Every structure is written in C-alpha cells, then in structure tokens.
Amino acid sequence: MTDGGGGPRIGVLGSYGGRNLGDEAILTGLLADLRQLRPDARIVVFSRYPDHTRRTHPTVEAVPWEGVSRADSGTVLDRLDLLILGGGGILYDREARRYLRVVLAAQERGLPVVTWAVGVGPLNEALDCAMVRETLAEAVQVTVRDEESRQVLEEAGVRTPITVTGDPAFLLEPEPFDAALLREEGVPAGRRLVGMSVREPGRAAERLDVDGYHRLLAQVGDFLVHRLDAYVLFVPMERDDIRHSHGVLSHMTAAERGRILHGDYSPQQVFGLMPHFDIAVGMRLHFLIFAALSGIPFLPLPYAGKVFDLAQRLGVPALKGVAREVEGPLLAEVDRLWDERDARAEAVTPRVRTVCEQAQGTARAMQPLLRGLRMRTPVGIAR
Structure with missing residues (x-):
C-alpha cells in the first residue's frame, strides 16, 4: 500500500472503477473523510476497474x-x-447479493463491517433481502444516505x-x-x-420505456430551446x-441546438x-446534487426513490412524468422552473446547507470506531 504508515488497514467496497461519475464522486468524498479521521490508515479499494482507481486515487491500493x-x-x-460497504446505491435486487458475498466472507473472518451512507432499494428478491438481514445484523454500524433507504431496510427485516x-x-x-x-x-x-441528464433503463430503473x-x-x-432560445447540453x-442522449436528440425537432458532452472529465x-x-433538468442523482x-435552479426527473428523496429534502417539485409519459404536467413544471428560477434557487440554498451538514454526519457517526480502530491479528496468524 502507498498511503499511511503503520495504521489500520481499511477496505472500501462499492461500485467504483470509473464507469459512473456519481460513484466516483462518492468515493472521493468518502476517502476525504477517512483521511481526515485516520490519516495513518492504509486504504484498500475493491474496484471493478482497479487500474482506473489507481490512476485517480494514487494513494490507495x-x-x-x-x-x-x-x-x-x-x-x-x-x-x-475494517471493511466499509458503500457508499452509493448498491443494495438493490440481484445486485446486493454480489456485494454481500464479500461482506459475508469478511464477517466469517471476524472482520468488523460498517455501511457508509449506503443507498438501498428496490429490494424485493428473497435472496437479497435474506442476505441484507444476515449481514447487517452483524454490522458494527449502519448508515444510509436517505430516509427511503432506511425504510427499505426496515421493510426487509433489518433490526x-x-x-x-x-x-x-x-x-x-x-x-x-x-x-x-x-x-x-x-x-x-x-x-x-x-x-440535461438522462440515464439508461436497467435494474435500478426498470419502469422506464426507452422509446x-x-x-x-x-x-x-x-420546449427549452424555443422557450429560452437556448442550447441544451446533455451531461x-x-x-x-x-x-x-443521442436517443433523445434523435427525436428533437431542434436537434441542431443540442450537444452531448464527450470529454473525459472528473466528477x-x-x-x-x-x-x-x-x-x-435531469434524471441522474449526482447531476442534480451538483x-x-x-x-443552479433544477428540476428532477425521478425514476427511483433516491431522486424523490433528494427532491423532498431540498423542497423541489418532482413529477413522475418520466415513467408515466405524461407530457403536459412535465412541460408546465419546466416552464414554471424558468419563471421562478431566482426564487427557487434562493429557497433551496439553506436546504442544501442542511443536507451538506447531514452528509458530514457519516464521519461523525463513524468517528469513535475509526479513532479507536487498532490493527487486528490476521486470520491464521498467532499473536
């Protein structure tokens, strides 16, 4: 490992490796918290693309x-x-079991496990629910990033x-x-x-009809092009x-006013x-967070509970028009966003400060554990 000295060895397991800018933003924030709490820690990131993680975070393994x-x-x-599970939305049907197999292997070795502002749901599959109950029953600390995630865990039987x-x-x-x-x-x-931010359908957004x-x-x-005499940049x-993004552009009559961001940019x-x-105007959670x-005045286009939760926390209107293909209310809300943009930005500002303070709560919750963390004897090695 390249960071820390003789401090504790902390593993971080999540959807990392460069495929999603939101996940990379999560990892960046999480690592900053860890370094502040335990600058001597040696950090190991379990990554889908380790080469990318090494390039972007050269001080971790x-x-x-x-x-x-x-x-x-x-x-x-x-x-x-210590093994940290999260953050980000990784505990959902058919995906949770993949991460939790690693968690189960850690717990079998007596390794303490915590969740770090993890996102949860949808969670209905029996196997995933059972693994969530089993692993989180043994977790030292469980933190989630929103109220929706807590409700899903409670409905799955987590006590x-x-x-x-x-x-x-x-x-x-x-x-x-x-x-x-x-x-x-x-x-x-x-x-x-x-x-504008769009996303693909998939297990996290199964209700979306592509076309x-x-x-x-x-x-x-x-509507935005003609209403504002604007250009639209898809991010x-x-x-x-x-x-x-190309699929949306292909249906626009004013496609010449649309652009897609193609560069390789960091979060x-x-x-x-x-x-x-x-x-x-967007679907992706971290586009909206940014x-x-x-x-910037923004309108969420919700496809999942995590986006609705963000809208609720920030007091921003959120319609179900993307999933239900309801044109009129959605365009009316976009029009209202422009007319009320200054007032909305002013109203959201104090709520953003509150949510930022809540995000700092993960480190506060973990502080006693991390500050007191000591190196343990590895499995199979006698003291």
Whole structure:
C-alpha cells in the first residue's frame, strides 16, 4: 500500500472503477473523510476497474473483486482491520447479493463491517433481502444516505439501528471548467445553456420505456430551446448515457441546438461545469446534487426513490412524468422552473446547507470506531 504508515488497514467496497461519475464522486468524498479521521490508515479499494482507481486515487491500493475467487478475496480480507460497504446505491435486487458475498466472507473472518451512507432499494428478491438481514445484523454500524433507504431496510427485516446521513458527494469541491472547454464541445458563447441528464433503463430503473421516455425528454428539450432560445447540453454521468442522449436528440425537432458532452472529465470538473447552466433538468442523482450545490435552479426527473428523496429534502417539485409519459404536467413544471428560477434557487440554498451538514454526519457517526480502530491479528496468524 502507498498511503499511511503503520495504521489500520481499511477496505472500501462499492461500485467504483470509473464507469459512473456519481460513484466516483462518492468515493472521493468518502476517502476525504477517512483521511481526515485516520490519516495513518492504509486504504484498500475493491474496484471493478482497479487500474482506473489507481490512476485517480494514487494513494490507495486497488484490488479487483468481480470474478475473483473466494480464496483470493479472502487473502485481501485477511489483511484488513475494517471493511466499509458503500457508499452509493448498491443494495438493490440481484445486485446486493454480489456485494454481500464479500461482506459475508469478511464477517466469517471476524472482520468488523460498517455501511457508509449506503443507498438501498428496490429490494424485493428473497435472496437479497435474506442476505441484507444476515449481514447487517452483524454490522458494527449502519448508515444510509436517505430516509427511503432506511425504510427499505426496515421493510426487509433489518433490526440493527440505522442512522440516516447524506450522500458523500455533498462533500465534494468543484474544479474549474473553463469556458474554452465548452467551445471545444461545440457550445457557442453568449447563449443561454440548459443542462440535461438522462440515464439508461436497467435494474435500478426498470419502469422506464426507452422509446417513450426518449420522446418525452425530446419534447422537454425542444420546449427549452424555443422557450429560452437556448442550447441544451446533455451531461453523461456514465458511458451508456451517451447513447441515450443521442436517443433523445434523435427525436428533437431542434436537434441542431443540442450537444452531448464527450470529454473525459472528473466528477469535480462536471461539478465545476454547473455554473455555466441557466437551469438544469435531469434524471441522474449526482447531476442534480451538483446543480443544487452550485445554486443552479433544477428540476428532477425521478425514476427511483433516491431522486424523490433528494427532491423532498431540498423542497423541489418532482413529477413522475418520466415513467408515466405524461407530457403536459412535465412541460408546465419546466416552464414554471424558468419563471421562478431566482426564487427557487434562493429557497433551496439553506436546504442544501442542511443536507451538506447531514452528509458530514457519516464521519461523525463513524468517528469513535475509526479513532479507536487498532490493527487486528490476521486470520491464521498467532499473536
């Protein structure tokens, strides 16, 4: 390992490795908290793409966990003093079991496990619910990032005390996104600019009908172009979002006013892009978080409970139009967003401060454990 000295060895297990900018934002915030609490810690990140994690976080060790044998995972777990599960939305049907197999292997070795502002749901599959109950019953500390996640865990039968904190991405600091980069992306100077975020259907968004929501969001894009005389910049938060951005553009009558961000940017740079927008309309949770942190008026297009929870926390209207293909109410809400943009931005600001304070609560909850963490004797090694 390259960081820390002789301090405790902490593993971090989540959906990391560069495929999703939101997950990378979570990891960045989580690592900052860990280094503040235990600067001597040696950190091991279980990553889907270890090479990417090593490049972006050179002070940690990155190891694979997908497609890795139980014995090889055990070799890494035997070196750890604590395993952190999370953050981010990883405990949902058919995905939770994959992460929790690693957690079970850790607990079999007597390794303490905590969850770090984890996101939960939808969670209905019997196997996933059973594994969640079994592993979290033995967890030292359970923190979730929103009230929705706590409710899902309670409905799954988890009896361990659950602390609601906030997404680690609320702790991120932006990096500058120069206007010249926008020119390189084909966005002309001196024009109003709307940020838009779309996502792919999948296990986390199973209710989305691809062609239906592409057509619906194309109408939103056209409305914004004509209503504001604006350009629309689609911001992919993971690679497959590019394809779906093209799908929306293909249905827009004003497609010449649409652009898709193609550069390879860090979460901090995408955060720094937000002040260039006049308003933002989006599906991806962390796109919306970055807009909120930047004081940009935004409209969530919810597809899952985590987006509704964000809207509730920040007092922002959120319609179910994306899943239900309801055009009229959605366009009316977009129109209202523009008319009330200044008042909405002002109203959201104090709520954002509150949520940022809640996000700091994860580190506060973990502080006694982390400050008192000592190196344990690895399995199979006598004292």
